Amino acid sequence: MSIGAGIALFVIGAILAFAVNLPNEYVSLSMIGYIMMGAGVVVFLIGIVLLARRRQTDTVTRTESAGGAQVTRSSTRSSNDDLV
Structure with a gap:
């Protein structure tokens, strides 16, 4: 989502x-365009970094009873090959 928003x-x-040429005394549309282009590059790069990060999820379940405690740990990792 963020990659598309950046683009x-x-x-x-x-x-x-570059394409809009409307004279306006209050707002410079070309400056707003440059600011939006910079923001788009930043959002695009953040999206690429977040996509490239390795994702990991840990779930811990603890059940205690009179006989003792039972602990179950589940770990899920997705590699970068799954993202393509």
């Missing part, structure tokens, strides 16, 4: 920076 921000920013 969309970059494209909209490029359109505002």
Whole structure:
């Protein structure tokens, strides 16, 4: 989701920076376009970093009774090959 949002921000920013030529005294559309392009690059890079991170989930279940305690631990890891 964040990769697509980053690309969309970059494209909209490029359109505002390079294609829109409306004179406006209050707001510089080209500056807003450059800011959106920068934000799009940052969001895109964050999405790539989060996608490349290894994911891990640990679940611990503890059951205690009169006879003793039973502990069950489950660990799930997904490799980077699963993401492709």
